[in-house]
Amino acid sequence: MLVSRLRSSLVVLALSSGLACGSGSGSGGGPGPQPPGKTPETQSPVVEIAPAAGSEWYRKAVFYEVFVRSFQDSDGDGNGDLKGLISRLDYLNDGDPSTTQDLGVDALWLMPVFDSPSYHGYDVVDYERINPDYGTLEDFEQLCAEAHRRGMRVILDFVINHSGTGHPWFVESASSRTSPKRDWYMWRDQDPGWKQPWSQFSNEPTWHSRNGAWYYGVFWGGMPDLNMQNPELRAEVKRLASLWISRGADGFRLDAARYLIETGAGGGQADTPETHAFWKEFAAHVRQEKPDAVIVGEDWSTTPVIAAYYGSTKDVPGGDELPLNFNFPLSEQILASLNAGNSTSIAAKLTEMASAYPAGVSDAPFLTNHDMVRVATQLNAHSGKLANAAALLLTLPGAPFLYYGEELGMTNGTTNNDEAKRTPMPWDGSGGGGFTSGSPWFNFSPGHASGRNVAAQTDAANSLLSRYRALIRARHASEALSRGGLKLFTSTKGVSAALAFVRTLGDERVLVVHNLSDYNVTAGPFSIPGGTPEVLFADTNVGTLSATASGWQTTLPARATGIWRLKP
Numbered sequence: 001m002l003v004s005r006l007r008s009s010l011v012v013l014a015l016s017s018g019l020a021c022g023s024g025s026g027s028g029g030g031p032g033p034q035p036p037g038k039t040p041e042t043q044s045p046v047v048e049i050a051p052a053a054g055s056e057w058y059r060k061a062v063f064y065e066v067f068v069r070s071f072q073d074s075d076g077d078g079n080g081d082l083k084g085l086i087s088r089l090d091y092l093n094d095g096d097p098s099t100t101q102d103l104g105v106d107a108l109w110l111m112p113v114f115d116s117p118s119y120h121g122y123d124v125v126d127y128e129r130i131n132p133d134y135g136t137l138e139d140f141e142q143l144c145a146e147a148h149r150r151g152m153r154v155i156l157d158f159v160i161n162h163s164g165t166g167h168p169w170f171v172e173s174a175s176s177r178t179s180p181k182r183d184w185y186m187w188r189d190q191d192p193g194w195k196q197p198w199s200q201f202s203n204e205p206t207w208h209s210r211n212g213a214w215y216y217g218v219f220w221g222g223m224p225d226l227n228m229q230n231p232e233l234r235a236e237v238k239r240l241a242s243l244w245i246s247r248g249a250d251g252f253r254l255d256a257a258r259y260l261i262e263t264g265a266g267g268g269q270a271d272t273p274e275t276h277a278f279w280k281e282f283a284a285h286v287r288q289e290k291p292d293a294v295i296v297g298e299d300w301s302t303t304p305v306i307a308a309y310y311g312s313t314k315d316v317p318g319g320d321e322l323p324l325n326f327n328f329p330l331s332e333q334i335l336a337s338l339n340a341g342n343s344t345s346i347a348a349k350l351t352e353m354a355s356a357y358p359a360g361v362s363d364a365p366f367l368t369n370h371d372m373v374r375v376a377t378q379l380n381a382h383s384g385k386l387a388n389a390a391a392l393l394l395t396l397p398g399a400p401f402l403y404y405g406e407e408l409g410m411t412n413g414t415t416n417n418d419e420a421k422r423t424p425m426p427w428d429g430s431g432g433g434g435f436t437s438g439s440p441w442f443n444f445s446p447g448h449a450s451g452r453n454v455a456a457q458t459d460a461a462n463s464l465l466s467r468y469r470a471l472i473r474a475r476h477a478s479e480a481l482s483r484g485g486l487k488l489f490t491s492t493k494g495v496s497a498a499l500a501f502v503r504t505l506g507d508e509r510v511l512v513v514h515n516l517s518d519y520n521v522t523a524g525p526f527s528i529p530g531g532t533p534e535v536l537f538a539d540t541n542v543g544t545l546s547a548t549a550s551g552w553q554t555t556l557p558a559r560a561t562g563i564w565r566l567k568p
Contacts, residue, residue, distance in 0.1 A: 047351045047488040049397055051505050053317035053360030057153065058251070058294040058324065060483035061106035062394070062472055063401040064092055067370060068113055068134050070424045071404060073436035080424070080435070082113070082130070082139035086146050088427075091454065095150035097476075101458065103407060103465075104472040107153040109253050109296070111370060113140065116164060119441070120418065121157075122255065123164030123223050127240050137247070144248025153250035155294060160237050161256035162223040170224055174210050184233045185224050186216035186262070197259070197269035206269070218259050218269065228261050228278055238285045251286070251294035254279075257309065257322065258299045271305055279321045280311055287316075296364060297322035303329050303349070307356040317360055324364040324399055327353075331366055334392055335378050338385045341517040343499035346392070348492040350501075363398030367406060370422055374403070374445075377412040381447075384559030386464055387539075388516055391561040394471040395512045397486050397503070405445075407468040408452050413445045420445075426453035474537040474563055480505040481512075481536070481563070489526055498523040498556070502566075509566045510536065511545070515556040524553030530566025537563040 052059045072084030094102040112121030115129040130140050144154050163170055173181040188207065191214045196202040207214040208221035217224045228234060241252065261274040279297070286293050299309045299322075306328070311321025333349040353363070367375040367389055379385040386409050393400050405425055413420030419442050426448035427434025433444050433453065445452070457463035475481050484505030490496050497517035503510040509530055515521045525548050533545040533552070542562040543555035554562055 047347075047354045047486075049350070049354050049486040049488075050360065051485040052362040052397070052483055053313065054323075054362075056292045056294070056318075056323075058107065058292075058399055059318070059362045060479075061153070061399050062104070062475065063107045063109055063155075063364075063399060064103070064105040065109045065111065065369060065401055065403045067111045067404060067422045069119060069441060070422050070435075072425065072427075073438070073440075076436060076438040078436050078438045078441045079133050080441075081133065082135040082143050086139075086143050089146055089150060089152070093150045093152050100469060100473065103469055104476065105152065105402065107155060107250070107294075108147060109155050109401065110157060112157045112159055114159070117166055118164075120422075122159055123162075123166070124159050125164045125166040125168075127163075128243065141248050144250075148248070153294075154248065155251040155253055155296065156244055156249050157255060158241065158244075158252035159255045160226060160228070161259055162217060162219065162225045165222055165224060169226075174215070177213070183230050184227055186227050188214045188216075190214065192265065194265040194269065197266065216262065218262075219256075225259070225262070229274065234278070234281070238282065241282070241286055242289050245286070245289050245293060249293075250290070251296070253296045253298065254322065255298055257297040258301060258305070271299075271301070271308070276308065276311070276321060279309070283311075283321055283323070294324060295322050296324040296326065298326055300326070300328050303352050304356050307353075307358065310358050310361045313358045313360050319358060319361050324362055326364045326366060326369075326401070327398070330363075330396075331368065331372075334365075334367065334389065335375065337499075337516055338379055338388050338392075341497060343490050343496050343514070343516050344492055344494060346499055347488055347490040347496070350486070350488055351492050363396070364401060365393060365396050365398050366401040367393055367403065369401070369403050371418070372421065374410060374412045374421060375406055376409045381409060381411060383409075383464075384518065387467060388514060388559050388561070390464065390467050390471055391514055391537075392499070394468075394475050395481065395503070395514075395561075395563065397484070402468070407465050408454065408457060409447075409464045410452055411445050411447065413443060428453050428455040471537060478503075478508065478510050478536060478565060480508040480510045480565075484508070484510070497521045500524075500526060502526070502528050507568060511552065511564045511566060512561070513554060513556060513563075514561050515559060518558045520555060520557050522553065522555050524548070525551030526553070527551040528566055530568065532567050533564040534567055535563070536565055537561065 069080045071080040072088045073080050074083035092103050092105050113130055113134050114124045115126035115131050116124050130137050147154050169181050169184050172179050173185045191207045194206045196204045206218050208217050215224050258270045261272050262269045263272050283295055297309050299306050306325050309322045309325050310319030313319055330349050333345045337343050337346045413423045423442055423445045424435040424440045426444055429449040433448055457465035480503045484503045487502045489500040498521050499514045500523055501512055513523045539560035541557045542560050545552055545554045545564050
């Protein structure tokens, strides 16, 4: 959303066997290798996460988040548009599994494309019309058709927590206390004085003056909250969802999902029972319209709060509320672990997820998004850490989301506003970056002319772009890697340079080992049934996966990843 916030069975099994992981030595001066069979100094239970229930396409899809304004301009006005995006679809997925030049993603998430007066689009003024900056309804329908022809789905950012003040609904609501749409928004005769709920230290108001009364807008006065307790509005929102599904959309990303229905100040502004009840109602409607349509929730909070948004798995495999939810806490721990060179905080977060998430649900891991400082900036453009980040994202369970440009190592722009997180996509190193023949709506991020662009990385075997392509192909080549469960071997305590786990589905077992440090490591032994290892992905100089008396063992150079399928 616009405003950055402050920031299965899923079973934990205590096993008696010790698993050494992450010792080694090298130029970085790490600890020496552990003798074979030595019990690690710190042990933790082995965590098991079962494969996701349900067979819908999205449970194993790789998603790609697109800010249309920044992706490709087709007419030289400096703004990206839908025709421009269509022209670049082959970069994302050319529809031919045998080729290797496309990224290979399975679905696109379009940031808001509805009519809006702002660059970002989160203050919608017409939910039925495409933003004229981006094109027409016909362009959208063509995009969906072309994406579908290539095997990709398209989901829309559905902003129904609030509208813009220019929306006719709000204009009519504000016009009179007796307006038929007065109750489509929240009004009071006096300012109730509520503050924004995401921080106890926030002093930002949530009630705003208009025409002698006060309306509620949790983010700012330009985005008044819709009153989803109004039955007519609920029906209208469901009608709009049906409309866009009929126009080709394959689902929705739900902005600000935690803040939908407020019942009072403080805790009454987030995660209310009424909010959960509406999402169940909305999800049931979407499933009825299109059984395999996906809904992705932006409920930016702690792991237990996010877990609740899956709802019940009793009657709907994977949850009867929101079938995918962005995993903000895991993103935070991935980045912290990469900077620390220590995998145990990721292991701890996976352990917490295992105990908190309902049985059989699908995670939605990601690195960063449009509200966050880009991953390359947070990792100081460190090539090894960026290589780790790509490998982690594409080997963890769930449906991973990749933010446009992450595959190139794009950093933030040079300003401190949200626009700097959403700069134009650099297709080449020219002045217009291959993005536009005119002047781009916002400056490119640093480095676009010196390697951080598609043209420079496309044919470079060791580029970050080539790495993402190879990892996505490896993921698609294994059902266990794309939609299987996980058994974690890494301790949640102490220091472990390596993060190791096995992904499982039926009889298929895939061992994944990441070295998050700047020195060589020896990882293992891992007690996993299986015969001959088959390499699905391995960085240069990753050692052979060898069988020892205690299990499988390997060595990895700095910041490397190895992925092996263990054949029966």
